[in-house]
Amino acid sequence: MILNVRPESVVTDLNEILVDCRLCPRLVEWRELVAAEKRKSFRDETYWGRPVPYFGDPEADRLILGLAPAAHGANRTGRMFTGDR
Numbered sequence: 001m002i003l004n005v006r007p008e009s010v011v012t013d014l015n016e017i018l019v020d021c022r023l024c025p026r027l028v029e030w031r032e033l034v035a036a037e038k039r040k041s042f043r044d045e046t047y048w049g050r051p052v053p054y055f056g057d058p059e060a061d062r063l064i065l066g067l068a069p070a071a072h073g074a075n076r077t078g079r080m081f082t083g084d085r
Helices: 007-018 025-037
Strands: none
């Protein structure tokens, strides 16, 4: 059986599930604490404070997966690999 699935729809569906994930209680607690306390230089910004969704070409041959918590980068901006020092 061949499934005709568009990569864009898979990414969209996955992102909708991902941004609401709370499966790791320690990580949830940490990211929400960082988003609430904020770094002084970003105190007036609204932090994303949730899992960061995928962005890019859904048909790409490679995927870069960031595992390190991005306290004042992605946790603040909602986009991977942005904002941290």
